[in-house]
Every structure is written in structure tokens, then in C-alpha cells.
Amino acid sequence: MPTKNKVVRLPRRSTGARRLVDLPDPFPMHLGGELQGAEIAYESWGELSPERDNGILLFTGLSPSAHACSSPEDPINGWWEYMIGPGHPIDTRKYFVVCVNSLGSCFGSTGPSSLDPATGEPYHTRFPVLTVEDIARSGRHLARRLGIERLHSVVGASLGGMSALAYAAMFPGEVDRLVSISAALHAAPFAIAVRSLQREIIRSDPAWQQGNYEPGEGPVSGMLMARKLGLLSYRSMDEWRHRFGRDVAPGTDFEENPFGIHFEVESYLDYNSRKFIGGFDANSYLYLSRAMDLFDLANHGRSMNNAVSRLGTKDNLVMGVESDYLFPPFQQQEMADRMRQAGRKVRYHCLPCQHGHDSFLVDSDQFGPVVADFFS
């Protein structure tokens, strides 16, 4: 495995647009424990209206930072560049858009790699159990700090959609609209199994050291393989079939490494995974991944139907894609059905995208118009 420890490092990203707010000190966690001196990182686009009624809070999936979109302070394209901006589906001439880096992540918000003020050492696995509810509540604190008592909308995809659902359930009088994209009321067993295996792969890398690796080091090989499993589950087999066929990757030496990279699809998986792991803290990955497994909206009521009936949003957009294995169509349909049964207004779209769970990141032609219509 000659390339085992090679990591593709991305150009260092500008963080000129990143802002920080303090969380209440201490910040109690949903399943016990508390954080001292915790912070949340965010970026924003557009202006808050004098009436303070145009605020949109955007939660992210497991891996992105708050840099959803470029801005004069940070001109690098964000992870949802097509969706946000002047004249874009979420139009920043009209809305004040705030994207929050999830609590527990590693792009400015307090997480396992942050220093614990009590010890002066990184938390590592002494970070308390993280839940989607903690992410939602820290986002609500951010909104309040920005002067927003009542949000126009909460928006999120994947883990972000779960965070948006938790927000609407926990603070029912404080948000008018909900956009859930490729998320779920709770994780399905298949998705739990995939994430469980990803975590086991990371923890089995000796360089994980029970979570106590040095800053900048850690389980590179384990993260690489976990990311490959992620790409296998995010993207769809149909896409790969048309894209790669049985093409052989140039420059691979079958004699030297008969079990390694030979086909183009193997090379693609390797390159794209190396791109990712250069910037992501392994312990953050473990915590955020487990938070997705643990989330169950039903915990916010006497039953799932009761919890859904308590969502305070007056309009809801539920979107998913047909080729998503992790948050499959039946879960999208279930969410929309339960909202309707609870008397909620809901627009539902299961799109025929070919890119699996990650479609919302790339399929602007299909996602853009639906989101634009909702916000117009």
C-alpha cells in the first residue's frame, strides 16, 4: 500500500467570514454533562430586516463547515454556492441567511478537539455525548444573539435536516417554516449499520489511540476507509455504472499491488476520500455520526405522531431523492405523511436524482427550483 499515508491537502480555506458567539457558560448537554466556555462558529449573508422577520437558520450535514457560500470576506465557493446568494433560490437580497457550524464539529465550534478549560487539554473522548438536540439548541442561542426571536425558516439537509426538525420541535413558537432535505424523523437500521461500521473502522486504526491522538495527527487510514464507505453509501450505483464502467486507472501497478487500486472507480474513491480527510477531526466525526443514530423525533412527544403534531411551523418543505440509500424515499414519504396527518401544511418532493444522498450538493437543476418556489 505505497500511498497509504498520503493525504491530499486542500488549499487552506479563508476563514475571513467566520464569526464566533459564546454559548451560555456552562452549556448543559441534552444527555448529561456540560461544556464550559463553548463557542459556535457561523457565517451569514444578506441583512436582517428592521422587523427581524427574514432570518433563515441553516444547519449542515455531518462534514461541512459554516462556509455554505462565498462572500466578499471569503470569496472561495461554499458547499451550497448554487443555493444561496443574490437571485439564488435562497435569495440574500430578501433573506438574512445564517449557517451554523454544528456543535461538536471542528470548524470553529467547540468540539472534541477543543481545549477543555477544566484541564487545559483537548476533550478527545471526554467530550460529553452529543445529540442533535444540542446542535439545535446551540443554533437557537446563535439566533437569539443575532437579535432573531422568531425565524422565518430553519433549513437543513441530512444531519442538518434532523437539526432543523429538532429545532422546530423544541422551540415551536419560534420558527415559521421548515425545510428538511434528505433527512428523517429518525435513522433507519441500515443507516445506523453503515455509520456504526464507519466508526469501528476509525476506532480500529491504531493511530486513533483511544481518541488521544495529537493535534494534526490521528487515524488517517481509518478516516480514509470510513470516508470511502461514506461515498459508497452517499452516491448511487447507477451514477458509477455510467461514469466508470470497467475502465482501468492509468498508472496503477497490478503486479506490485494486486489487491489495491486497478479500476477507475477505485481510483476515484481513493482520490475523493483523501481530499476529505485532510481537514476533518476524527473524534468530531465519531460524535456527529453517533448523534445521527441517536436522533428520534418521537422523543419530543408521547409518540411520533404526537411529536410531529407539536411542530410549530406553518409551512413545511420535505425533499428527498429516489436514489438515496441512507435516507431512503420511504422515510421522506413518512415524514410528509405524518405532517399532513397532523394537519400541517407540507410540500413534498422525491426527486429522480442519480446522485444518491449527496444530490442536494450537486443537483442544482432539480433542487434549485423547488427551494426557490418555497421561498418566493
Place this chain on the structure above:
Amino acid sequence: MPTKNKVVRLPRRSTGARRLVDLPDPFPMHLGGELQGAEIAYESWGELSPERDNGILLFTGLSPSAHACSSPEDPINGWWEYMIGPGHPIDTRKYFVVCVNSLGSCFGSTGPSSLDPATGEPYHTRFPVLTVEDIARSGRHLARRLGIERLHSVVGASLGGMSALAYAAMFPGEVDRLVSISAALHAAPFAIAVRSLQREIIRSDPAWQQGNYEPGEGPVSGMLMARKLGLLSYRSMDEWRHRFGRDVAPGTDFEENPFGIHFEVESYLDYNSRKFIGGFDANSYLYLSRAMDLFDLANHGRSMNNAVSRLGTKDNLVMGVESDYLFPPFQQQEMADRMRQAGRKVRYHCLPCQHGHDSFLVDSDQFGPVVADFFS
């Protein structure tokens, strides 16, 4: 990870029914290299007819031994017990059924864990590159040694179906019927990607030692995780959804291991993977896995259509299941279509099973009647 190195050992299997035949010495391999003193293990059921026209050769998937069915010499149930036997779909009152342990495997046939006569040491990764064609040709030698010049049928599922296809392409005058179950004319990119990641997980386990582990030792943790990924891809998410929901496994300690086993689906995956890895050699796994990636029936002609047109079988049964990710329905349809276009007689069934790629092992109600009809 307190259970990391615990392996569930199965009761030692009787091998009283296992027979061995020598391969030609040396046995040249399809992509170069040769084996000295190589053997093939097999089991058989029923009697060869005086006309020697009732022989069925059965190739296995990646992991099973030749013990497809019980017999007086080995009364333990085999991996295809429902399919083979007196009055069963492949009726041993009528047919002489021979199941071959694939060359390169570890249940009696020569493989990477066998001693290389040239050195007196195990081959490990000095075993030559293994292909489906080598498995087919060693099976053909076995048939000849049993006195069968012309087979009634070759039968196989998964890797075994590829081996059966290779057999029919390589020895077109020597087999009358073909049964391909959940196999493919060549591996799809998604399946290659899954297997590639399984191999990387195994090779990344320090206990793999570049393939040079001691007999009985080896990459237990890597094999365990590779098997879990296998189960994720073999079984279908719908099955798990109905079976597990969000049930929590009893006896798991979330406080002690927040990233480990908590949900029932995680416990299921762990238990079933530990069962498997106790008996399977890691290097055999690597070689057989890569052989599946490398197989392409098109190599047996000027084009895929040409290769299919050269299959000498006069009747063919192509079966697959709707919930199979690894050998998906489009590949089953493609195989049947190309056979028809080549003027071959073919019966095609894509079954609505819920058990994914492994359905042929468990869904006797759906597979049994179709196979029985073909052989009646």
C-alpha cells in the same frame, strides 16, 4: 472495544464427505504463474448414470465450502440444503451433483494458505493472481476425473455463477445447460468499489502483516469489518427496517463505549460477522474477491455479444433478485437479453425477494420452484 478480538468459533465441521483430486502438475494459471501439486476438494450427492449424462457441477460463492448439502458421511446441514437432495429442486435421485471448493479457497482446495512445494512455506501473497477462469478450469478437470465428458449442467450463484459462465464459454461443447443465480457477465463499478474497500480494510489491519501471518492467526479485526461491509451489501435495507427498527441491544453499555454497539442492528451485524471469520483465511478472501472484479465474459470473444454467442449451452436459466445491490437487476436483465439476442434459449426470473444478494441461500420458497422446474 472490549470484544474486539473475540471470535465466535463454530462447531468444527465434519469433513467426512470431502474428497480430493489432484490437478495436473504443474497447473498453469490464466494470468501467468503455475501451481505445483495442487488439489481440488469436492463433495458429491447421487450417482453418475451409466450413460454419464446426469452430472451437475456446482460452483460456490466467495465464502462457502463444498459442503452444499448433508450426506451420510457428513450429516451437518450444508449451505444449500433446501436445494439439493432426494425430492429437492436439484433431485439427487435423478442427478449426480458435484460441488467444488473453488481453487484459491481454504476448505481443502489449494489456496494462499497451502504450502508451496518449492519452498515448504505457505504461499501467502506469492500465490499467483487468481481468476474465475482458473476456478472454472480446475472444476472441469474435476469433472473429467469423475468420468464426465459432458455435463448435464453447470450451476452457480454469485462468484459461482461467474465460474459457471466461464465454464460454458471456455468449454462450449462440454456442458448442455447453465444456471446463473445473482451473478453477472462482469462486475459493476459499485460492486468493485465495495470489494476494493473490503480488501483495503483487511490489508490495513496490522495483523495482516503483508499477508505473512501465522496459520490460525491473521487480521481478525479487519476480516470482521470487511464481513460487516459484506453483510451491509448482501442484505437489503428493507429487511433490516422491518426486523430491527430502532430496538436497543440488551447488555450494551453506552457509557463505557459510546461509539460501539448500542442498537440491535449493530449487535446483529457483529454476531453474524464473528461467526464467519472464525473459519475463513484472509488471503483466500483477498484472492477470491479480486477474481470477481477481474472477471469479464467479454474476454472470451471479440465483444460481449460475441462471447455470449459462443456459450455452448442449449438451455439457460438466469435468476436474480430485485433487492440485490451487488449484482443488481439490470445485470440480470442484461445477461438474459444478450443470451436471447444471441439466439440462445433462456428462462429469466428476477424475484421480489427481500434478502438482497444472499436471497438464494435463504429464500427456498421463491428459488426452489424455479430451479425445480428447470431440472424437471
